[in-house]
Amino acid sequence: DQQVKQNSPSLSVQEGRISILNCDYTNSMFDYFLWYKKYPAEGPTFLISISSIKDKNEDGRFTVFLNKSAKHLSLHIVPSQPGDSAVYFCAASAAGTASKLTFGTGTRLQVTL
Amino acid sequence: ETGVTQSPTHLIKTRGQQVTLRCSSQSGHNTVSWYQQALGQGPQFIFQYYREEENGRGNFPPRFSGLQFPNYSSELNVNALELDDSALYLCASSTPADTQYFGPGTRLTVL
Numbered sequence: 001d002q003q004v005k006q007n008s009p010s011l012s013v014q015e016g017r018i019s020i021l022n023c024d025y026t027n028s029m030f031d032y033f034l035w036y037k038k039y040p041a042e043g044p045t046f047l048i049s050i051s052s053i054k055d056k057n058e059d060g061r062f063t064v065f066l067n068k069s070a071k072h073l074s075l076h077i078v079p080s081q082p083g084d085s086a087v088y089f090c091a092a093s094a095a096g097t098a099s100k101l102t103f104g105t106g107t108r109l110q111v112t113l
Numbered sequence: 114e115t116g117v118t119q120s121p122t123h124l125i126k127t128r129g130q131q132v133t134l135r136c137s138s139q140s141g142h143n144t145v146s147w148y149q150q151a152l153g154q155g156p157q158f159i160f161q162y163y164r165e166e167e168n169g170r171g172n173f174p175p176r177f178s179g180l181q182f183p184n185y186s187s188e189l190n191v192n193a194l195e196l197d198d199s200a201l202y203l204c205a206s207s208t209p210a211d212t213q214y215f216g217p218g219t220r221l222t223v224l
Contacts, residue, residue, distance in 0.1 A: 004155070034212070043117070043203055043215030044156070089155050099146055099207055100169050103155030 003027045004092050006104035013111055019077040021107050023090030026071065030092040034101070035064060035075045038087045047088075048075070080111045117206050117216035125222045126194050134189040134219045136204030144168070144209050145187040147179060150201040150218070162187055163209060191221075199223045 005024045013019045021035075031052040036044035050057040050064045050073070057064050063076045077084055087108050091101040118137045126132050138145050144163045148156035158171035162181035176192040185206070191198055199222050205213035 006155075036215075041217070043119075043205075043217045046212050046214060049212065091155075099144055099161055099205075099209065099213060100158050100171070101146075101148075101156070101213065102158070103148075105153070105155045 002105075003030075004090055004102050004104040006088075006090055006107050008107050009105070010108040010110070013080045013109065015082055015111055015113050016079045019075075019080045019084065019109055019111070021075040021077075021088050021090075021109065023073045023075075023104055024071060025073075025092050027092070027094065027102070028071070029094040030102070031095050032093045033064070033066060033073050034091045034093075035062075036089045036091060036103075037084075038089060038106070044089060077109075080109075082111050082113065085109055085111045117204060117214055119202075119204050119216040119219050121219060122217070123220045123222075125224065127224050128194055128196060130194050130223075131190065131192045132194060132221060134191075134202050134204075134221070136187045136189070136206075136216060138185045138187070138204075138206030139214055142206035142208055142214075143185050144207045145181055145185065146205045146207070146213060147187070147189050148203040148205065149173075150203060151197075152200070156203055159189070194223045196223050 034049040035047040038044045087106045090104040146161040147159040150156040160170040165181045181187045201218045205215045207213045
């Protein structure tokens with residue numbers, strides 16, 4: 001039962017363009033969502049999060065959008081840089097279990113020159 | 114400020130053996146969560162420790178157990194290892210309601 005889904009295993013984007021990574025969830029109890037970035041041989045690094053009371057959160061080049069009715073969130077990276085090449089994981093948690101994260105399977109982003 | 118550290122980096126065991134993985138939490142964090150990441154999958158929640166008590170458990174059998182110490186460091190123990198236990202084991206530390214910060218992981222191979 002995959003409660004958090006990232007349906008695109010990989011994405012290739014040119015440097016300077018926008019990268020859009022998508023995530024869908026099925027559990028309506030989820031109320032907090034996070035994006036993590038992972039390089040090989042390293043642990044996931046926190047990027048940005050959003051609470052279900054918001055529909056957008058921005059931090060520099062990274063913006064996360066949440067559409068609760070569609071149970072969908074997306075991460076926008078503008079402009080994309082070669083150092084952004086990594087695996088991106090979407091994660092979610094439910095009220096009362098703020099630290100128990102349910103992760104998607106990840107999307108590998110390749111930013112090309 | 115020291116981040117989350119894990120030891121060992123890599124480990125090779127045989128089926129049926131027991132293994133202990135260690136995690137030191139980030140300064141100021143009293144909550145430690147453990148995750149298993151199989152190849153090609155996202156991390157899966159194993160359990161969490163808060164102030165030395167288990168505070169939530171995922172869908173893992175009892176042969177996965179843990180400890181948290183007074184300095185908030187933690188151990189993950191796995192008994193009777195199976196081939197499917199081969200994975201990257203990630204530790205994350207936080208305060209209870211805050212963002213989790215992950216260590217680099219321990220790569221366990223079971224032969």
